[in-house]
Amino acid sequence: MSDSNTVQAVVIERSFDAPIELIWRLWTDPEHFSAWYGPEGASIPVAQMDVRVGGHRRVCMEVQTPNGAMQMWFSGEYREVVENQLLVYTEFMSDKDGNVPGGQTLPPGHPETTEVRVEFEDLGNGTRMVMTHIGIPADSPGAAGWEMAFAKLTAYVAAQTDR
Numbered sequence: 001m002s003d004s005n006t007v008q009a010v011v012i013e014r015s016f017d018a019p020i021e022l023i024w025r026l027w028t029d030p031e032h033f034s035a036w037y038g039p040e041g042a043s044i045p046v047a048q049m050d051v052r053v054g055g056h057r058r059v060c061m062e063v064q065t066p067n068g069a070m071q072m073w074f075s076g077e078y079r080e081v082v083e084n085q086l087l088v089y090t091e092f093m094s095d096k097d098g099n100v101p102g103g104q105t106l107p108p109g110h111p112e113t114t115e116v117r118v119e120f121e122d123l124g125n126g127t128r129m130v131m132t133h134i135g136i137p138a139d140s141p142g143a144a145g146w147e148m149a150f151a152k153l154t155a156y157v158a159a160q161t162d163r
Contacts, residue, residue, distance in 0.1 A: 010142065011130065012130070012150055015126055017125070018126060018161050019122075022157070023127045030049050033049065034047045035156055037152075039149060044061055051087075052078060056077055058073065060096070087118040087120075088118075131146065
């Protein structure tokens with residue numbers, strides 16, 4: 001990475017009244033991940049996760065637009081996996097096969113590949129989670145998408161713990 005003063009990142013911290021094992025599972029189990037990931041109104045028809053160092057991930061996010069459904073594919077590789085403690089993966093926009101599509105145009109200054117780092121801390125009676133998405137400006141649509149996803153995550157955690 002470049003000088004830390006120029007690296008853009010979204011950093012979001014949340015605390016949950018839920019065991020760390022559950023919060024970890026919500027990030028690493030495709031069925032759970034699909035239930036909360038993405039901004040409000042988005043669905044996740046595909047979530048493939050090989051959660052191990054060197055394992056690949058591929059996620060399809062579908063959103064409704066005035067012109068109909070639009071699919072966005074994201075692929076990446078797990079870089080660090082420490083169960084119930086740390087999850088680090090790369091992410092890039094891809095086609096449905098996980099390849100970088102030709103002619104892709106990203107906003108100026110947006111890296112082709114970003115990194116998502118999720119730290120988990122057991123608070124005894126709950127879990128603290130800090131997500132850092134490096135390469136995404138804090139005032140970007142991507143940041144707003146994460147905020148909406150974490151609102152969905154909070155509701156999903158509450159539903160899981162009320163069972």
